[in-house]
Amino acid sequence: MPKMTWSNLPLWALTACRDILRVATSSKRLSCILDEVLEIVTGIPDLDLGRNAAIYVADCSTDGHKLLHHRQSEDMTLPRVIDPSDVAGSFPEGFGRTCLYTIPLCINDDQPATGAVLLFGRKARRLSAEKIAALHLVCQEIARIIVNRSGHGGSLLNVVELSTDEIYIFDPRSLGIIRSNATASIRTGYTQQALSAMTTVGLKVDLSEADYRDRLKPLMSGRCPSISFDACQRRRNGTVYPVKVHVWRIRGEETDLFAEVAVATADQRKAFGLLEQVFDAIPGGIGVFDNRSRLLMANRRLYDLMNLPPERFPPGSRFEDILRYNAERGEWGDGDLDAMIRERVEQAELGLPYSFERERASGKVLAVRSEPLSQGGYVLSYTDITQRKRAEKELIRNRDELEETVRQRTAEIEAQAAALEEALKQEKNINAMQRQFVAMTSHEFRTPLAIIDGAAQRLIRKRGGIEPEFLVDKTHQIRSAVARMVELMESFLSAGRIDTGKVELALSSCSLPKLIDQAITRQKIFSQSHRFECDLTDLPPVVRCDALAVSQVITNLLSNAVKYAPRAPDILIRGWEEEGFAVVSVRDEGVGIDAEDIPKMFQTYFRARTSTGIAGTGIGLSLVKQVVCLHGGDIRVESQRGKGSTFIFRLPIRGPRREDTVVVTDAPEEATAA
Amino acid sequence: MITVLCVEDERDVRELIVEELQDAGLRVIQAENGKEGLDVILTQRPDIVISDITMPEMDGIAMLGELQINHPQLANMPFVFLTALSDKEKMIEGLGAGAESYLTKPIDFDVLMAKINGLVVRIENRVAAGLEF
Numbered sequence A: 001m002p003k004m005t006w007s008n009l010p011l012w013a014l015t016a017c018r019d020i021l022r023v024a025t026s027s028k029r030l031s032c033i034l035d036e037v038l039e040i041v042t043g044i045p046d047l048d049l050g051r052n053a054a055i056y057v058a059d060c061s062t063d064g065h066k067l068l069h070h071r072q073s074e075d076m077t078l079p080r081v082i083d084p085s086d087v088a089g090s091f092p093e094g095f096g097r098t099c100l101y102t103i104p105l106c107i108n109d110d111q112p113a114t115g116a117v118l119l120f121g122r123k124a125r126r127l128s129a130e131k132i133a134a135l136h137l138v139c140q141e142i143a144r145i146i147v148n149r150s151g152h153g154g155s156l157l158n159v160v161e162l163s164t165d166e167i168y169i170f171d172p173r174s175l176g177i178i179r180s181n182a183t184a185s186i187r188t189g190y191t192q193q194a195l196s197a198m199t200t201v202g203l204k205v206d207l208s209e210a211d212y213r214d215r216l217k218p219l220m221s222g223r224c225p226s227i228s229f230d231a232c233q234r235r236r237n238g239t240v241y242p243v244k245v246h247v248w249r250i251r252g253e254e255t256d257l258f259a260e261v262a263v264a265t266a267d268q269r270k271a272f273g274l275l276e277q278v279f280d281a282i283p284g285g286i287g288v289f290d291n292r293s294r295l296l297m298a299n300r301r302l303y304d305l306m307n308l309p310p311e312r313f314p315p316g317s318r319f320e321d322i323l324r325y326n327a328e329r330g331e332w333g334d335g336d337l338d339a340m341i342r343e344r345v346e347q348a349e350l351g352l353p354y355s356f357e358r359e360r361a362s363g364k365v366l367a368v369r370s371e372p373l374s375q376g377g378y379v380l381s382y383t384d385i386t387q388r389k390r391a392e393k394e395l396i397r398n399r400d401e402l403e404e405t406v407r408q409r410t411a412e413i414e415a416q417a418a419a420l421e422e423a424l425k426q427e428k429n430i431n432a433m434q435r436q437f438v439a440m441t442s443h444e445f446r447t448p449l450a451i452i453d454g455a456a457q458r459l460i461r462k463r464g465g466i467e468p469e470f471l472v473d474k475t476h477q478i479r480s481a482v483a484r485m486v487e488l489m490e491s492f493l494s495a496g497r498i499d500t501g502k503v504e505l506a507l508s509s510c511s512l513p514k515l516i517d518q519a520i521t522r523q524k525i526f527s528q529s530h531r532f533e534c535d536l537t538d539l540p541p542v543v544r545c546d547a548l549a550v551s552q553v554i555t556n557l558l559s560n561a562v563k564y565a566p567r568a569p570d571i572l573i574r575g576w577e578e579e580g581f582a583v584v585s586v587r588d589e590g591v592g593i594d595a596e597d598i599p600k601m602f603q604t605y606f607r608a609r610t611s612t613g614i615a616g617t618g619i620g621l622s623l624v625k626q627v628v629c630l631h632g633g634d635i636r637v638e639s640q641r642g643k644g645s646t647f648i649f650r651l652p653i654r655g656p657r658r659e660d661t662v663v664v665t666d667a668p669e670e671a672t673a674a
Numbered sequence B: 001m002i003t004v005l006c007v008e009d010e011r012d013v014r015e016l017i018v019e020e021l022q023d024a025g026l027r028v029i030q031a032e033n034g035k036e037g038l039d040v041i042l043t044q045r046p047d048i049v050i051s052d053i054t055m056p057e058m059d060g061i062a063m064l065g066e067l068q069i070n071h072p073q074l075a076n077m078p079f080v081f082l083t084a085l086s087d088k089e090k091m092i093e094g095l096g097a098g099a100e101s102y103l104t105k106p107i108d109f110d111v112l113m114a115k116i117n118g119l120v121v122r123i124e125n126r127v128a129a130g131l132e133f
Helices: A011-024 A030-042 A129-149 A154-162 A182-188 A192-196 A209-220 A266-281 A300-306 A319-328 A337-349 A386-461 A468-499 A512-526 A547-563 A595-600 A620-630 A669-673 B011-023 B034-044 B060-070 B088-096 B109-128
Strands: A052-058 A065-071 A099-105 A115-121 A166-170 A177-180 A226-234 A240-250 A257-264 A285-289 A295-298 A354-359 A365-372 A378-384 A505-510 A531-535 A543-546 A570-578 A581-587 A634-639 A645-652 A664-666 B003-007 B027-031 B048-051 B079-083 B101-104
Touching (some): A030 A065, A052 A099, A065 A115, A166 A182, A182 A257, A266 A295, A285 A300, A337 A378, A386 B011, A468 A547, A468 A620, A468 B011, A505 A512, A512 A531, A512 A547, A543 A645, A547 A581, A547 A620, A547 A645, A620 A634, A620 A645, B003 B034, B011 B027, B011 B109, B027 B034, B048 B109, B060 B079, B060 B088, B079 B088, B079 B109, B088 B101, B101 B109
Parallel strands (some): B048 B079
Antiparallel strands (some): A052 A065, A166 A177, A226 A240, A354 A365, A365 A378, A505 A543, A570 A581, A634 A645
């Protein structure tokens, strides 16, 4: 190995060593120093060590080297003890994939190694002799630091004296302070000499001697190299301040001594307290978790929002346990809880920001956000957005209501428009029907007029004398035409009366068969080609009704039967009694009525499609229906196109009840003779 | 001899017209509605047709339309509508269908006979001139 001096060291090694020396003289704890040293060593470029390193030191009680300190970025389980003669063999199977550099730890080249520094490279790389030499130098420095810190005389005392923390070397049996540093004197207000007459526990406010000794037990038994606990110390002036206490066992040649380092935590506490206050002032719940999903810090609001008992989940609690606590209370509903918890934890540990909203069983809505921290871990924040959600819902509901209202109004307006359109259409229909009615009425009057006028003209124009038979014939034509006109006028007048509601039924006991017979006789004058067959034996002999009106009804039905059955001469009139009603049906075998026209048959002015070419006004049947209804009866039609029609009307035998008709007057009995 | 067909569903009206025509020395044949009238036209080939419009089975205008479309060789046959339908629309419809004349009821026999006589003269002149219609 070439002799290296500080002057011919490569630049990187010089930097490293200077840093080491700097930290070595500081008052930091050994583990901190070693951590920094190893960081420098493993961070040396070209070595490609992957920042993994371990320091093993010789252990007097065994032949092996014990693991003193390590830092690692990769997941490796380092052996607690290695065999210095076969370092590689001390590692378990599979560890050999990584490249292992072993550098002996010794203060001087001529002294035996007191341990080894192990460096783990990602890949096997032959280091140049120069670099190995530099590493040796660095490791020598490490060895010196360790040895100095481990209680080899003056060096340690220097460090102790310079430390900014209170350091007390004391006898574990009597707890008497053997030596203290300047900082202890300054902090406590006692002189170093005064302190030498005191015990460490004597400075503590909150610990009895028994408690203190209790805490030292692991050190006494040698179970662990150091212990830490929180305590409060009293100054000479009586004021109290909090400290973090670390106690080490220092191996001496005859007897072991203990070293207590008291780190004043007041400033930390103060800062931390401030942070806690700030934390608690935040309206949302905040939880800070480390990279292993352990709770570092949480504010009160977090416990409130998540309904967590603070005593059950102090800092240090696992995120997973917090989740499980809520999940098992049914906050997450049914399902595989383990899988859901795992998913949440994995999501949180992914190191990516995310957010979601969750409704708790209580109805509270929380917005959950996770923000990763730069050095691992994450901050979870919980915001109660119940009010906002409620407001949102309210807003949505209002909007929906508004929309619904608009929709309803629109529908109403549309319905009104449709109704208006329908009314207009009906108006138009009625207009059309009325026009047709006027035309047909004119036709209906003109036909008998044509007969009267024609017969009169014929009488005048007859040349060569008028024979008596001719005169009789013409007179007969004129009279029957006049009768027809009278009947026509009667029906118009009746329609007009009923329409204006001024109808008066002149009720009397009438014989329906008689009224029917009379109507047939009259009809026969106009319709000599038709045959009227009657079956009226089952009719009640007397019905209370308006003889004239009912007579008109019958005549109308008969003339319709004739009119709409021009080629079928047989007309059948039947009468019977049922349920207190006298029923009359008039059947023809004429043109019939389309099914869809049947419901409209009794509307004023309506004329069925099958009536094309057959004169008519469209008021006859409407009049018939009105008369029948005034009597408290009803009328219906059974028909099929081309198969003839049957009109059936019913009249109550005892006459109309009062409410059936507008005005009912009792006619004198002689009117029956009509 | 000129033959006139009278198509009319009202028996009394038909009778009056037939009498009048017969008194004028014309041969008259009768039909009760459009359908019957069409049959008579096709089988007996009258020279003149006097027809009502409102009739069951087939009305006068439909009868004329049937003749014009399916029997164009008879389309020149003079058609006189004699109807109680006095509205202008119906008159336009009737004349538009190809009627020679549109007379309304009550019947003025002077006017009717003047019309018929005019047609008779025209037909006789055409026959004399050797023209068919």
